[in-house]
Amino acid sequence: EIVLTQSPDFQSVTPKETVTITCRASQTIGSSLHWYQHKPNQSPKLLIKFASQSISGVPSRFSGSGSGADFTLTISGLEAEDAATYYCQQSYGLPLTFGGGTKVEIK
Amino acid sequence: QVQLQESGPGLVKPSQTLSLTCTVSGASLTNNEYYWSWVRQPPGKGLEWIGYIYYSGDSFNNPSLRSRLTISMDTSKNQFSLKLTSVTAADTAFYYCARYNQANGGNFDHWGQGPLVIVSS
Numbered sequence: 444e445i446v447l448t449q450s451p452d453f454q455s456v457t458p459k460e461t462v463t464i465t466c467r468a469s470q471t472i473g474s475s476l477h478w479y480q481h482k483p484n485q486s487p488k489l490l491i492k493f494a495s496q497s498i499s500g501v502p503s504r505f506s507g508s509g510s511g512a513d514f515t516l517t518i519s520g521l522e523a524e525d526a527a528t529y530y531c532q533q534s535y536g537l538p539l540t541f542g543g544g545t546k547v548e549i550k
Numbered sequence: 551q552v553q554l555q556e557s558g559p560g561l562v563k564p565s566q567t568l569s570l571t572c573t574v575s576g577a578s579l580t581n582n583e584y585y586w587s588w589v590r591q592p593p594g595k596g597l598e599w600i601g602y603i604y605y606s607g608d609s610f611n612n613p614s615l616r617s618r619l620t621i622s623m624d625t626s627k628n629q630f631s632l633k634l635t636s637v638t639a640a641d642t643a644f645y646y647c648a649r650y651n652q653a654n655g656g657n658f659d660h661w662g663q664g665p666l667v668i669v670s671s
Binding site: 444481487532537538542 | 658
């Protein structure tokens with residue numbers, strides 16, 4: 444099983460700041476890494492696919508980078524509506540796995 | 551517009567079987583680009599992939615649940631279902647059905663609302 448380790452677990456951020464979340468895989472997974480935003484009482488929302496490819500309708504302040512085993516989600520210019528938990532997910536191998544999540548709080 | 555909607559009991563007794571159905575609209579279960587999936591989230595914890603089923607009827611389950619889990623589909627109703635046997639309190643979770651888009655890189659691009667299923671006597 445491919446284990447995804449996210450850091451930090453929690454981040455409290457002021458609006459307009461830049462947020463960086465990392466996801467490290469227990470083995471190399473190429474670019475088979477995707478990011479989700481999950482708000483309370485809602486279903487998860489796909490933000491980034493293939494490590495860095497944007498999704499239609501997702502604000503451009505969300506970007507992803509990385510390949511191999513180390514990946515980053517960046518939120519440039521945090522807005523109040525971005526308060527959520529963010530998860531990475533790998534599709535390189537079965538079982539599909541998610542990172543443990545990073546909760547972003549707005550100060 | 552693709553929509554997924556879970557249905558089933560919100561309360562299950564320990565040792566019994568948890569059963570949920572996902573009704574899909576706006577997409578066909580017989581489309582070979584997608585796998586139809588279940589993901590759960592215990593309250594206060596992270597997301598866990600349960601398993602998925604392909605249009606051929608082949609299903610792939612998380613090894614952690616394999617012996618207790620059955621995923622099936624009814625293409626005539628455009629529905630797929632989850633059955634988890636011998637449940638315990640550890641199976642209390644929000645259960646999401648989701649479309650897994652293999653052609654788009656292997657991600658979950660549409661999700662249901664994810665009802666909470668509580669295992670308790």
